Amino acid sequence: MNGVHVIDHPLIQHKLTIIRDRSTGPKEFRELLDEVALLMAYEVTRDLPLEQVEIETPIARTTGWTISGKKVGVVPILRAGLGMVGGILRLIPTAKVGHIGVYRDPETLEPVEYYCKLPTDVAERDLIVVDPMLATGGSAAAAIRFIKERGGTSIRLMALIAAPEGIERVRGHHPDVPIFVAAVDERLNEHAYIVPGLGDAGDRLFGTR
Ligand code: URA
Numbered sequence: 503m504n505g506v507h508v509i510d511h512p513l514i515q516h517k518l519t520i521i522r523d524r525s526t527g528p529k530e531f532r533e534l535l536d537e538v539a540l541l542m543a544y545e546v547t548r549d550l551p552l553e554q555v556e557i558e559t560p561i562a563r564t565t566g567w568t569i570s571g572k573k574v575g576v577v578p579i580l581r582a583g584l585g586m587v588g589g590i591l592r593l594i595p596t597a598k599v600g601h602i603g604v605y606r607d608p609e610t611l612e613p614v615e616y617y618c619k620l621p622t623d624v625a626e627r628d629l630i631v632v633d634p635m636l637a638t639g640g641s642a643a644a645a646i647r648f649i650k651e652r653g654g655t656s657i658r659l660m661a662l663i664a665a666p667e668g669i670e671r672v673r674g675h676h677p678d679v680p681i682f683v684a685a686v687d688e689r690l691n692e693h694a695y696i697v698p699g700l701g702d703a704g705d706r707l708f709g710t711r
Contacts, residue, residue, distance in 0.1 A: 503669065503673075504673075505673060505677065505679075505680045505681060506664075506669055506673070506680070506681045506683070506686075507680065507681065507682045507683070508683055508684070508685065509541075509542055509545045509682060509683070509684055510684075511541060511545075513541055514538055514541050514542065514684050517534045517537055517538050517541075518538060518662065518663075518684050518685060520534055521534045521535060521538070521662070521700055522698065522699070522700045524701065526706075527709075528706060528707065528708065528709040531706045531707060532585060532707055535585045535586060535589075535634060535662070535703075535707065536585065536586070536588050536589040537589060538589070538662060538684060539585070539587075539588070539589030539590055539632070539660075540589035540590065540592055540593050541589075542660055542662075542682060542684065543589065543590040543593045543594065543630070543660070544593065545682060546630055546658055546660050546682045547574070547593075547594070547630075550569050550571065550574075550628065551569070551570050551571040552567040552568065552569060552570060553568060553570035554566070554567060555567070555568050571628075572626055572627050572628045572656060573596065573597070573598070573623075573626065573627050573628070574594050574596070574598075574627060574628050574629075574630065575597060575598050575599070575600060575620070575621050575624060575627035575628070575629045575630070576590050576591070576594075576597050576598075576599050576600070576629075576630050576632060577599070577600040577601070577602055577620065577629055577630070577631045577632065577645070577649065578599070578601060578602075578631075578632045578633070579602050579603075579604060579631065579632070579633040579641055579642065579645050580601060580602065580603040580604075580617065581603075581704045581707075582633060582634050582635065582703035582704040582707055583631075583632045583633040583634070584707075585634060585707045586632040586633075586634060586660065587599060587632065590630065590632070598621040598623075598627070599621075600618075600619055600620035600621055600624065600629075600649075601617060601618070601619050602615065602617065602618050602620075602631075602645045602648060602649070603615065603616045603617030603618070604616070604640075604641045604644050604645055606640065606641075613640050613641055613643075613644035615644070615648050618648055618652075620649065620652055620654070624649065624652055624653050624654045625653035625654060625655060627654070627656070628656045628658070629649060629654050629656060629657045629658070630658055630659075631645055631646060631649070631657060631658070631660070631679075632659075632660045632661070633645075633659075633661055634661060634662040634663065634700075634703040634707075635661065635662065635663055635664075635696055635699065635700075635703045636659070636663070636664035636665065636668035636669065636672065636681070636683065637665050637667075637668050637690055637694050637695070637696050638665075638667055638668055638671065638690065638694050639665075639667065639668035639669065639670070639671030639672045640671065642659055642661070642668065642671075642672050643671050643672050643675040643676065646659065646672070646675070646676050646679055647675070647676075650676075657676070657678075657679045658679060658680050658681075658682065659672060659679055659681045659682070660681075660682045660683075661681070661682070661683050662683065662684050662685070662700075662703075663683065663684065663685050663686075663687055663696055663699055663700065664681065664683040664686050664687070664696075665686075665687055665688075665689060665690045665696045665697075666686060666689065667690050668690075669681060669683075669686065687699055
């Protein structure tokens with residue numbers, strides 16, 4: 503699928519299977535989601551531009567590569583997206599973190615923003631929007647729109663599991679935004695849960711129900 507990257511690294515797939523298992527409790531779920539986010543971030547950032555710099559080792563002068571261009575921003579969609587932030591920050595400790603909260607209006611069924619705090623230099627950053635579950639795509643598409651309205655231009659979306667419906671919606675509204683996932687599942691059920699999925703990511707992450 504154009505613009506959709508399924509990261510099928512064995513470590514990610516192994517950990518994803520444990521994450522999906524209903525007998526995996528919140529502690530292990532949290533740890534594994536954190537680890538998978540770190541591993542996925544490695545692929546999500548693969549095309550960051552580099553520039554050559556001169557350095558001096560204890561032995562000789564030489565050149566090396568450093569990341570150039572824009573700085574990175576991570577934007578979790580509340581609340582389950584929070585579970586992917588720590589892993590990314592371990593890889594990119596200088597990234598700034600914005601937060602977006604979206605709920606669905608029960609009457610209009612439209613996504614409504616209830617919280618949005620982004621880095622002030624959002625236009626200057628490569629932004630990674632994170633949410634473990636890309637289900638209907640409503641929240642993700644809305645969050646990306648809110649970021650664009652505030653000046654964000656370089657945006658990628660990272661999810662653990664996607665439904666085809668969610669991918670289609672986000673790609674339809676934001677064809678400029680590449681999507682990175684660990685798995686594309688079969689479908690959504692009548693309650694908009696991903697099948698087979700992993701259940702409610704927020705509840706499993708925070709031990710609520
Ligand atoms: N959100 C979740 O947490 N799980 C799903 O399956 C769909 C949306």
